[in-house]
Amino acid sequence: MRSPALSTLGWRPCLRRPLLPHPRCSVLTTRRYESTGPLSFSELDKKWHARWADTKPSYLSPDASDAPKPKCYILPMFPYPSGTLHLGHLRVYTISDVLARFKQLQGYNVIHPIGWDAFGLPAENAALERGTHPEKWTLQNIEKMKEQMMKMGGRWDWDREIRTCDPEFYKHTQRIFLMLFERGLAYKAESLVNYDPVDKTVLANEQVDANGFSWRSGAKVEKIMLKQWFLKIKEFQKPLLEDMENLAKGGRWPERVLAMQKNWLGRSTGVKLEFLVHKANGSNDAIEVFTTRADTLFGVQYVALSLSHSIVREAAKEDADLRAFIDRAQNLPPDSKEGYLLKGMLAANPLSSIIDLADETVPVYVAPYVLDDYGSGAVMGVPGHDSRDYAFWRANLGDAPIIQVIVPQEEAHLEFKMLLPGDQDKPMLSKGVIAKGIEDFSGIPSDEAIDKIVDLLQKQDVAVQKTENWRLRDWLISRQRYWGCPIPIIHCDSCGPVPVPKEDLPVELPKLADEFFKGKTGNPLQEDPTWKKTTCPKCGSAAERETDTMDTFMDSSWYMFRFLDPHNKNELVSSALAESNMPVDVYVGGVEHAILHLLYARFISKFLATTSIWPSGGGPENHGEPFKRLITQGMVHGRTYSDPTTGRFLKHEEVDLSKPKNPVIKATGEVPNVTFEKMSKSKHNGVDPTATIAKYGADVTRAHMLFQAPVSDVLEWDITSISGVQRWLTRVLRLSRVSWIPPHVLGNFTLPMDIDAPLEEQMQELWKHRRIAPTKLHSKVRDPTELDILRDYMKGPEKQLWTKTQQTIESVTKSYSETYSLNTVVSDLMTLTNAIFDASHTSPLMSYLQFLSTAHLLRMLAPVAPAVAEEAWETLIQKTGTTISSFVQHPLHCRNWKSVFDIGFPRANDTELMRQLSRTITTVVQIDGKRKFQVEIEGPEARLGTPRNALPDEEVEFVLSQVVETEEGRHWLGREGGKIWRGEKVGEGEWAPKGWRVMVVRGGRLVNFVGPGVKKGKGEKREENVRAEGESDGEEGRTLIGRTPLAQEKSGRTYSLNYITDLLKEKENQVKGPPEV
């Protein structure tokens, strides 16, 4: 529908890039990539960061009248304050900020806190190197990083900021330790520990790499015996394993993380049994082993003990060679197969009590490959069926034959084998059946054999038990360092370890002078003469404080609770706040924390769920899990240049980057190798995110980062492509200046009362205020629906734009909700931006649709590019809100329209409507009244679904052009050799040869080509027969005869303005009561 005014202005629908008569529109089409205008992106950051800091957005100070909002707790893993923010940080904090803003726009009460994982070794090492107190170093770094975080435009709850090194925080870390202690879940025990001789501290197993080096200092880790504090995480191993099933549902946690945790917990089911040891001195002992393959018991050829097994320690007292071996073995790689044969000792196979075995007794070795913490530090060596045992045997016993007692099912008839070095010399690892020649067991499958062995041994009163074994060990939390949370225990000679009374918490770290740290090694707490001296809280006698501090994973195991109540002086969190806000809804962080941090946090959280702090544990479905959803973002890799001949990594200044796509090595003129690799100093590929933000602005940097890769993939940071994002956001800012609205429409523009109202309601309002012209409907429509009116009103370009907007809202909402494809949010919004930009200016309605689409675009953009969205929103409302002052009750007058973040996230209300409006129809084509074929075509734009109405000219043309373009259409009707033409000369714009009539009826569902030989009456009669199949309500056929203009509508009627407003009023009254005038 075109209004006459626009037609006289020369408005015509066109496919792309309208050339409109008024100057603003032509500027739009010819200078599409002009600069952002008055403000650069970094200036925009400054303007809006200041504005946000100045005025608290309404979501932070809700009206008393506001209905309570549902909560959403979004938490990124808090940073270690190293002093510099790197791109990995920027990625995780951008992702979490985008989600937080999205949820807030969706109407949630979002908790999005940030804090500092502030204890830890780097601070202490820096202190020892430079003679600066670790606290000073840490606090300086926090200030630096906080400033950098501010620059990225994050929406952080700074009023919840915490630092784990703050006594007000670690007081509660100590409290949790004591709660565990009271429940018997914290204990001190002597154990063989990994000791880092450089950092002079104990390391957890997981902090030692596969080659036995410290993850932090890189030093070769030693094994020493020390009394250490442990937490009994093993008490929770079963729920930790089993509750993962819930976390796996619907992909809430990444599969990879769950698999790693499962492997770490390492539950296996097997058999615990005993080998009796006969010693040369006549005494006996027993070695308990755990095996998952008791069916291979017939093939045991030795027993091996760990370095710290009690029998080994006992033997070492008398055996100098053994002591030397143990010392040396500390430094062997973990996969070493060296062994030490214990003299004068033989172990008896428990099966020898049931059947005759070739070797009833086997030698006993000490072997570093046997882990202390698996089973009971002893394994039965079955070289025929285990690859490590096999390697050990060949390393220690050379060519000695290896017995193989299990064979594949299909070889059940074969005798057991003896392996000798050669082709066949390899262990059989899979289960099978017991080989022939083993008395009473031959041919029995492995699993049955296990049951039978256990059964028979039990009858013989041999110690045997089917059991589970776990790889998980208790959590060693002692660290012999200063910069950690002190363990609140006092050691008294008469009372033992006594907890520090609750009222004496926190046990604060001593205030040591900077110089104290300079050049020190070891634990400053132990060396401080005064701090550790105290009195026993129980008996009052002189006592000493525990000088170990806690592993920093202890701080991060519970910090998500503290964020909910950071200023609570008495409790770590009020139970009410924990109950109403835990678990965290979305937790975002690096996959490097897949095991330890997440496992410890799950443990402590499950523990707190057994206390009065979080009694519900998040409800019966949640089982005390702290994180409902986990998002692990991929790493960021940097563009890396290397010399193709030497392989040397090149600094960026060594490469001529004036043409970024074609870099050249300055010195040689050669083309460098370009790769993307993990950022490191040695590869000269690091990127300072603050420099990027300073240059391009926070929003461009954020959008570029999101656009480059799905959240969980590796991100190849390539700054050369950032200009695409720059151009896009520039375009968005230009859209907001509404130069696409013709001046006479803009002068009369009305902002909608409810920006999210369905299109029908928006149009009612526009009609009511006479912003768009009334529609014209055929007189025979007795009761047009709103759909009819919309169909009548919306032309192709309008439908296209509104359909695109609705689809984008739908897909962007989905992508934000599922999180993994934030990159498609950016690409979808780019497409929508172009669709709005390129929309043809067909009518005043189009101006309103472009306005609404732009408004929705900005609301969807706001999480990604908050400052650009705010700026564009402000401009859009200023430019279009000119007549708003007359509407006293317009929402613009209250706070709700001031910030784009107050307006909420758009809803795709009209997707179904647009589907109905743009659906396809089936058209039957007849020639001389005989059905020839049928095709699927796009429905004509107006009055589709109201088949009583004849189609207007352009719709008839629309239907015919589509029919002729189909394969069948070309065959029958095509101007190049279509059957009806019979070689006749074809004129431009003709649908049929001279003398033919073309009738399009039933809203385009029936097309009849009637040749000159057929009498008119006959043709029409046939047509009526067809019509009789469907509705037959005075339907009017349209006749095209050659190039003859279409006949005038016989009974057209123009709906009056009054008719439409009456109709709408009536409907409005039914729904809402009388309309406002």
Ligand SMILES: [Zn+2]
């Ligand atoms: Zn005492």
